[in-house]
Amino acid sequence: MKKHVIMVCDHIHESGLQMLASQPDIEYINVADLPKDELLKVVGKADVVITRSSTEVNQAFLEAATNLKALVRAGVGVDNVDIEGCSKRGIIVMNVPTANTIAAVELTMAHMLACMRAFPYAHNDLKLDRIWKREKWYGYELKDKKLGIIGFGNIGSRVGMRAKAFEMDVITYDPYIDPAKATDLGVEYTTNFDDILACDVITIHTPKTQETIGMIGKEEIAKMKDGVVLINCARGGLYDEEALYEGLKSGKVRFAGIDVFVKEPATDNPLLDLDNITVTPHLGANTHESQYKIATQAAQQALDAARGISYPNALNLPIRENEIPEYAKAYLELIQKIGFLAAQANRGPIKSLKVTGEGEIGEFVDSLATFAAVGALKESLGETINYVNADFVAKERGIEIRKEKTPARGAFKNRVALKLTSENGVIEISGTIFNDNVQRIVEINGFALDVEPKGRMILFKNTDVPGVIGDVGHILAKHHVNISDFRLGRDKSSGMALAVIIVDNDVSEEVLKELDDLEASVYVKYVIL
Template sequence: MSKKKIVVCDHIHQKGFELLNKEQDIEVINAADVPKGEPLYEVIKDADVVITRSPTPVDEPFLEAAKNLKAIVRAGVGVDNVDIEGCSRRGIIVMNVPTANTIAAVELTMAHMLSCVRAFPYAHNQLKLERIWKRENWLGTELKGKKLGIIGFGNIGSRVGIRAKAFEMEVIAYDPYIPPEKATDLGIKYTKNFDDILKCDIITIHTPKNKETINMIDREEIAKMKDGVVLINCARGGLYNEDALYEGLKSGKIRFAGIDVFTKEPAVDNKLLELDNVTVTPHLGANTIESQEKIAIQAAEQALEAVRGSSYPNALNLPIKEDEIPPFVRPYLELAQKIGFLAAQVNKGVFKSIKVVAEGEIGEYIKSLTTFVVVGALKESLGESVNYVNAEFVAKERSIEIKSVVNPNMSGYKNKISVKLTTDKDVIEIGGTIFEETVQRIVEINNFALDVEPKGKMILFKNTDVPGVIGQVGMILAKHNINIADFRLGRDNHGLALAVIIVDDEVTKETLRELEDLEACISVSYAIL
């Protein structure tokens, strides 16, 4: 019997190789030093599983070369180098190792915080490199008694909060996707008002990178901050607008910043490096011996499970096997995830429950539909940390009730799926179906009948059904150079209307505020699918 083959494309800790090499039924190839491109393609051509890190682009040529590939393990959190959609089309499972670097990232955050308040790197350089002893140059401040604002209170943010409490700091957490008690049970204040964070002495961010969090801290937010604020980013590049950050540091509005991640890396030419009130590190969040050891061990364990087909821990996608799921189900699964994602963007808040209802033959696959809905809904706040394997576990951990219901087909459609998302703020219910085997459509939003393709940039505008509203909306969008690609309107019997407006251009907060200020407006929201 031939051995299964695991190819390690990038350097991992030796502990991972020790684990892999113990298995007598597995052939392990260390290709970390094999040049990328054709030489590597030759090695992976009959691989069953590969382990990669960021240096290896898992792109179309890579996937085309790896004809036998069943799974990819990304040894780390980020999967920017992996074409997940391409993998899914080929039935290749993509896994990552999301938690092994948690403590390393937490401790690096604290190191940057301490370095900023004491200007430690600059004092060190003056003494060691310039041999100058000037204590008076380095009058620092203390963490004790300072107010720390934490944006994002997940695995890393919460642990930063615990350590900050040990420094006798006052800690306040902002994360609209967690129950308040997750913070308050730790003696940490919880807020839903982002301006409370902007009033803090020190601010650190620990969110995924997505459309909601890119440039989350920009000129407008910095202007509201205290003079002399300290900012920390050991999460993802681009969460702070780097131009705004540079201006704030140069003007002195921001006293110091500690930055481990940059919009473009390697960041050897980044203008932040010019400033003398910033501490920088070259993306060292996972760079500890312990973290690298854990990443290698977990990656090896996942590769072994995947190569044997026993399980796929931390799978970021789910291949659909032709022999298990009929072809007609595939577009419904995709639609289910899109509806969940849309619902979460429109109904922001702490999730209370997610209810999935199926009508028609598709009801036989309610469990799979529910998984895809939950992944879509949680992706909005959790990004790549949620997947098809852990979605319902993550929901349970967050006290989100998941309901799956199969109803008699009374909708008039051959098959229909509906998702009802309840948060602490509101309830939204979205229904959808498939026409002509693959054409996805949203046919209902909160009892408004519509016909909307779930794709692109969408403005949802609810209003009192009076003359002139569509014209007013069009004028505001035209004023901001936003082109309307499609306009779908639903009306009810109570004098209300809901418009779903598909646009070609990005919609700013200012545009949404102007729409919201229209007299007829009841609510307005923006989503991207």
């Protein structure tokens, strides 16, 4: 009997290695100590590989891995994996998303306590410099301080529970959860981000998405109370590092606890020059317990994948290329983009998704619904959402997913549509594929349009009166925002118009507010695809 070959490319806990070595139908090869250029010479033997952050799964790796069917990233982050390249080769990519939850929670609490008591600096005074000066090290207590938690998922919610045990006053901001998830734990829930900025201590626990990158910057820090303490054990870049540096240097931010950086290793990061920051080298998952769980879960996923049993936590489409016709793949990609667009345009806890497939594409409405859910939930969950867990996560969040297939109607042989309902209202978007796989959005909330789902988009609904386009162009020009495309839909019966404005530059809140202040404006939304 031919054995399945599982290759371990990076170091994992011995428990995972023992699992692999004990399987009679598995040939287990450990190349963790092999130089990476030598790895490329042997990886062609592998049916499944287990990697961590040290192995770059890039084009060269994939070209060498000629027999590879699946890849397990032993950890959460997949920044070092070319997922698109894997998908094109039919390689299933999986990660291990929850094994380090408690480790990250406890590291957050460690940083919080260290910042409040300046613990590392007091330690260095005595241990390294042999100075006994108690009066130099007056700290602060967590009790009765207000903790603001940005992101109340698996990690953020557990930080909140532990902070409550320290008798802190806890408030959270997470527009993508049911408020009851917080209030049931005795945590205050807010939809006003300024409530978080008013806290004594702020910690962030969100995925790294277009919305969250740099979400704490110069303007946000300026709004904070003097002497605020900031913690980041989630992802590098959620805090703008330059703004954080200036805040720490000026004393506006009294202390910061940072485990993650934009560029790692961060041995030359300017933040390290400051004396009011505690830093660790990305240790969120570095406990013996979490490493045991990561290794054993990664090994089990690799075994299941090698045997073709299941692909838990798959991050790309877990089907073979020949199981779906070529034309349908473009519609799956399109409906995922539509879901992502709809969730950005209608931010808030999602209540329901209705997915419709018109024409032949309706035969794949189940797959369309899964892809739509991945797109819609990606706005709030980032890389943690995938094609395998999307239905489960939606059910867990109380999101109803309805599916409908109908005959072709109107001008299009095939069309897909999504109706997303959130606490902020309803948005309906439909699209189709033209020749040569050209994706187009053809309708938004009843307005007929022809828009490529790509780039930075301003959705501007207004009363259909003279001068509006000129006013919009003037505001964008004033702020040096270049318009690359302008698509207009009109509804004469209602006297309304909807413009989709594609721009080359990032659009600030100031620009959006000026647009919204126009007399003709009904709403302004900004999305990025």
